Amino acid sequence: MCGAWAAEPDDTRPAARFQGRGRRRGVVGPPDHRDRPPFCRPGDPAGAVAGPAVQEATPTGGEPPADSGDERWTDRPAGARRAPLACRHPGGAGYSVARRRRRLEPLVTLPGPLIFTGNAHPALGEAICASLGIPMGRAEVSSFSNENIFVRICENVRERDVFLVQSGARPVNASFMELLIMIDAVRRASAGRITAVIPYFAYGRSDKKDQPRVPITARLIANLLETAGASRILTMDLHAGQIQGFFNIPTDELTALGLLGDAIREREFRGVVVAPDLGSAKRARNMAEGLGAPLALCEKRRVSNNDEAQVLHLIGDVDGQDALIIDDEVDTAGTLVEVATLLKGHGAKTISAACTHGVLSGPALERLEHSPLSRLLVTDSLPLPGDAGDKIESVSVAPLLGEAIHRIHTGQSVGALFP
Template sequence: MASQVLSKPAAVETTTPAKPGYKLLCGTGNRPLAEEISRQLGLELTKATCTRFADGEIFVRLDENIRGADVFIVQPTNPPAENVMELLLLIDAARRASAARITVVMPYYGYSRQDRKDQPRVAIGAKLVANMIQTAGADRVLGIDFHQHQLQGFFDIPVDHLYARPVLVNHYRKKKLADLVVVAPDVGAAKMARGFAKQLDAGFAIIDKRRPKANVAEVLNVIGDVNGHACLIVDDMIDTAGTVSEASRALIKLGAREVYVCATHALLSGPAKQRLSEAPIVEVTVTDTINIAPERRFDSLHVLSVGELLAKAIRFTHSDQSVSSLFD
């Protein structure tokens, strides 16, 4: 019987699809900042629909394929509360669309001042927001200047906590202010202000104030020499501007030559615009972590962008590089 030669089956060529890179999403909370980050990264924003039903209910839909992608969602959680809900829906939509990893880029951590139970029967809003972000499906959080550093511990997922100080310090280095003294508006801001003073090679002072009730501040004393000096008041946020406006008047009374104010987050609520416009302040410098509406802006307001800082952090996070170089 003739032997039968069995031929091997021809090899079937298989091609593994390229793994998607990273995607940048944003809600309506601060689209201008997301667009600046997009420009810095050279990456287009992923198309998404964020609309409202007739009753005000939020509808979110991702209009592009993000399966297997490393997704970064840019959305601050400042008021109105819809910003928080919109962020949660964006996270949920990304998770259900099979994103490989979801990083929440939260330039401003709303509800961060509600971080402890300092009165009977009050909610700890900062912890609740952290829980909701995790439950929605976030894998990481990237934020700037939390109100308190320990807020990072409210999350059980990795948190990269960046500082806007390099952006603000660079601005004042260019001004080359003579005889500069950096002023902490209260004891809580002392560590932040001391860091500014060290990097600007400036003096340091602290304002002793008391707060009889929320959003009301009274200056009691200034610890440090400000007579004849240019003073820079440094804080993490400006809400109703009661603290910095009263502080600026106290510094001028004590002989300060001129007063500047800088802060990372510009909430500018209620009477803030009027208070800052009427206070003896040469310039108020803030960053764009919160989108400032035109009606809240005033002549002495100067806005710096943290878009480049966040773009670097996103690029490093995506490539699994250390972001510690951006912490200072």
């Protein structure tokens, strides 16, 4: 009821008196109704009295409440409520600033991620972009004649979600410096978030002080990445899981065990999964559970700072069975060949290996060629040398990394990617 108090006996909520400059107490309505008695409708004549609803608010024969200084009792009867704000507005026409509905802005489409890559493994970056259906970001990464690295981002990254793909490929130090300089370049270009995608985390073996006066280089690498301006890290199958704790920024570690397991199932593997050392026991156990295969373990002791290692003995039975060695990386292949030789001596029928990172440095290719291994399965987290040979097969991790990038960009869980 516009401009009037409506009687509602069941509603006893207090309401403040409407006050306006130059208005008499209790007058509610537009300025042209100031001469009307309190609680009259705007359409009532000036001499009209309050309606029945107002008259019934005070019991017959009762006295109005005593003047207690509260102006509410002089303006409205008990049990009455005030008219809506739109009706009480001095300008009429049902308009109220307090009740005005805020106009909704149109939804803004979230721009897609921007992915750039250095010179360490550009083919992997291209494959990741292809899996996401987006183009590779344009950047110039080169070196001067004095071997100083130069980086220029060739498109706008302001407030964008930037992903820099750079694996720890040879030359390792140059690859790492490229990544640091790329991070600094996009940070100074006002990127909204910077994720360093490092499929193979170099220096991962230097995760602890196992000798006097040696560094913990993995921690140093983490500090440098944070100082350069990285917002988060995306990596895969770290040599030691505790490296995640070296970072003070979010770090997601994926695993390629699921991809490797799928490739092994396609070949209908029926045999024993072997861990080449104690550090690989958990990884090998997970693979064995996924394949429904038994587990064997080799105990290894490294006797010097070089790549030589000594295998002591085998725990488990591989006689007359196919053996599958599981490890996080194969570098010089010294350990892998030693374990394969040991398994052959214990009667293994065929011997193969599956490793996430195929570093394959130094004499690795030659050792593999003359070893009892029949096949080595790796991922493309690192580029394979051109003369890798027929024993080495590769599985792409680009779809896995692409899905992780999509989930990070859209705020979804990355943990769902774990097998």
